[in-house]
Structure formats: C-alpha cells, structure tokens
Amino acid sequence: MDFSIRAANVEDCKDIARMIVVSRHVRTYLEQDGFSKNPFFHGIIAEVPEQLRTKDGHTKVGYALYFYSYSSWAGRAIYMEDLYVMPEFRGKGIGKALMSKVAQLGLAAGCNQLNFTVLDWNKSSRDFYMSQGCCDVTTSMGYHCMRCEGEALQHLAQP
Amino acid sequence: MEYKLRKAEPKDVPDILRLVKELAKYEEMEHQVALTEKDLLEDGFGETPFYHCIIAEIQGESSSEDPKVGGFAMYYFTYDPWVGKQLYLEEFYVMNEYRGLGMGSEILRHLSDLAMKTRCTGMMFVVAENNAPSMQFYKRRGAEDLSQEEGWRLFRFDKDSLLKMATPAEE
Numbered sequence: 001m002d003f004s005i006r007a008a009n010v011e012d013c014k015d016i017a018r019m020i021v022v023s024r025h026v027r028t029y030l031e032q033d034g035f036s037k038n039p040f041f042h043g044i045i046a047e048v049p050e051q052l053r054t055k056d057g058h059t060k061v062g063y064a065l066y067f068y069s070y071s072s073w074a075g076r077a078i079y080m081e082d083l084y085v086m087p088e089f090r091g092k093g094i095g096k097a098l099m100s101k102v103a104q105l106g107l108a109a110g111c112n113q114l115n116f117t118v119l120d121w122n123k124s125s126r127d128f129y130m131s132q133g134c135c136d137v138t139t140s141m142g143y144h145c146m147r148c149e150g151e152a153l154q155h156l157a158q159p
Numbered sequence: 160m161e162y163k164l165r166k167a168e169p170k171d172v173p174d175i176l177r178l179v180k181e182l183a184k185y186e187e188m189e190h191q192v193a194l195t196e197k198d199l200l201e202d203g204f205g206e207t208p209f210y211h212c213i214i215a216e217i218q219g220e221s222s223s224e225d226p227k228v229g230g231f232a233m234y235y236f237t238y239d240p241w242v243g244k245q246l247y248l249e250e251f252y253v254m255n256e257y258r259g260l261g262m263g264s265e266i267l268r269h270l271s272d273l274a275m276k277t278r279c280t281g282m283m284f285v286v287a288e289n290n291a292p293s294m295q296f297y298k299r300r301g302a303e304d305l306s307q308e309e310g311w312r313l314f315r316f317d318k319d320s321l322l323k324m325a326t327p328a329e330e
Contacts, residue, residue, distance in 0.1 A: 041238040070210040072179045072250040073192045103325035112318045120310030133320030137313040142288035144306035149281035152301025156271035
C-alpha cells in the first residue's frame with residue numbers, strides 16, 4: 001500500500017484527536033500541549049493518497065506520539081506514548097513504519113533507548129514488539145509502573 | 160543535622176553521578192551505569208535539558224566545613240494524552256548515613272508541589288517489585304501500582320534493536 005510518514009503539525013490536531021478518541025475515548029488539550037512554543041510531546045502522521053481515503057474522506061490513517069525522556073543509567077531516551085493505525089489500514093506495514101520513524105528520530109537525537117508500555121491482555125501487540133527485538137522490562141526486571149495522582153498527589157504536596 | 164533542598168547546578172554533576180552509581184549498587188546493577196559526567200553536563204545543563212535535578216544539601220557542622228550532597232531526585236516531564244502532563248520521577252535517593260531526617264519525604268513533597276504548580280495531573284515512576292521498602296513507602300503515600308492494577312508492562316528497545324528498527328526493510 002502507498003503511504004507516507006511525516007511530522008504532525010497543528011492542522012493535524014483534529015485528526016489525531018479523532019483517532020485518539022477511537023483508541024482512548026477521551027478529549028484532550030492536544031493543540032496547546034503539543035503544538036505551542038514548548039511542546040510536551042511530538043507527533044508523526046501516516047497518510048494515504050486521496051484515492052485510498054476512507055468512506056468519511058480521511059487520508060490521515062495512523063499516528064504516533066512521542067517525547068524525550070532520560071535514563072539515569074543509559075542517558076537520552078525516547079518514549080513512544082501512542083501508536084495507532086485505523087483498523088481498515090492494518091497489516092500493510094504502516095505501524096512498523098511509524099515505529100521505525102520514531103526509532104530514527106530517537107537515534108538522530110542521540111537516544112540509547114526507546115521505551116513504551118503495552119497492556120497485559122494485548123498479546124498480539126506484545127508478540128509483535130518482542131519479534132522486533134524488544135525486551136519486556138516489567139517481566140525481566142520486575143519494574144512496576146507507578147502513579148500518584150488526584151488526592152494522593154495533593155496530599156503529598158502538603159507541608 | 161541541617162539540610163536544604165535546591166536546584167542542581169553544573170558543579171553538582173560529579174555528586175549526581177556518584178549518587179546514581181550508589182543507588183545502582185544498592186539494586187546490584189552498578190555495571191549498568193553507562194552515563195558519564197560529560198553526558199550529565201550536556202544533557203542536564205545545555206540548551207534543551209533532558210532532565211532536571213533537585214539536590215538535598217547537608218550543612219556543615221561549622222562555618223568552615225563545606226556543605227555535602229546527601230540526596231537527590233532526577234525528574235522530567237512526560238505526557239499522557241488521556242490525562243495530560245505528568246512529572247516523571249526518574250531517580251530518587253538519600254545516602255544511608257543521612258536517612259531518618261525526613262529528607263526523602265521533603266524531596267517528595269517538593270516534587271509533588273512542583274507537579275501541581277506546573278499543571279501536572281500526576282507523578283509517575285517505576286519501582287522494582289522486589290524492592291519491598293520502596294513499594295511500601297510509595298503505596299503508603301497513595302501511589303497506584305499500574306502494572307498490577309491495570310496490566311501495564313514496560314517494554315524497551317536498547318541501542319542495537321533501535322538501530323535495526325530504524326533501518327528500512329529491504330524491498
């Protein structure tokens with residue numbers, strides 16, 4: 001299938017929000033947080049030519065969101081927050097191409113690691129990533145992802 | 160013993176690396192620390208910092224004694240499109256001899272306050288499941304274990320796998 005990968009710009013926001021709503025079911029402050037002077041994340045978009053557009057006329061069919069992070073052991077790292085391809089466009093190498101682009105961007109910025117999370121029940125994704133040379137750090141090193149939010153965070157902030 | 164918290168400065172880089180290595184030793188992973196002082200300087204104090212640090216400085220017993228770096232926290236900002244900005248706590252350590260003074264709690268309080276002031280909706284970090292004291296420390300303070308409760312697994316591509324993935328497939 002003919003497709004292209006490019007950096008996301010502010011005009012892509014509504015398509016990213018459309019695809020996130022499909023994969024995450026929530027609204028976000030995407031424009032402000034991703035496309036202002038000091039963005040908290042970056043995006044890449046997968047587009048197909050006009051003749052392959054969806055029933056609803058969409059040519060933007062996949063995206064990835066990423067940002068830079070840091071490992072106190074290995075230094076610069078890139079974190080892939082989201083990777084999504086619309087169901088009717090899967091199996092054509094678009095997901096792989098998006099991930100490959102994130103890897104390239106990470107290497108260009110001097111990163112030594114690409115990190116992301118996968119849910120337990122998502123066996124097909126877990127198998128796919130392992131086949132690409134990934135390591136499951138939660139299983140191999142027992143690392144658990146933790147979060148303090150809402151009331152717990154407010155409480156922690158009290159003197 | 161008096162201590163104070165302050166933002167890290169370039170001169171703190173040797174102490175930061177020392178403490179990173181001490182914590183890695185405690186986790187029996189000392190050999191995994193590939194970072195150098197040069198990396199830390201470039202990555203933390205250049206034009207676009209990849210990380211930020213706060214230092215816990217122990218005041219000297221007398222006015223002629225130099226203050227010592229007794230603890231630190233390394234953090235940066237991440238993003239979850241579901242809930243927005245997060246403060247990510249990468250490293251957090253207080254030297255053995257300075258524990259029990261409330262420094263750890265104060266560092267955590269300072270970071271939580273910073274998270275709220277910078278519009279973060281959460282503070283995130285990773286804990287090894289066999290590190291029972293740390294697990295208890297955080298859970299007592301209301302942290303959720305997303306790996307246990309929601310099934311999150313952290314996946315990683317190291318440098319070699321990254322290089323392979325970045326190379327387009329042969330046609």
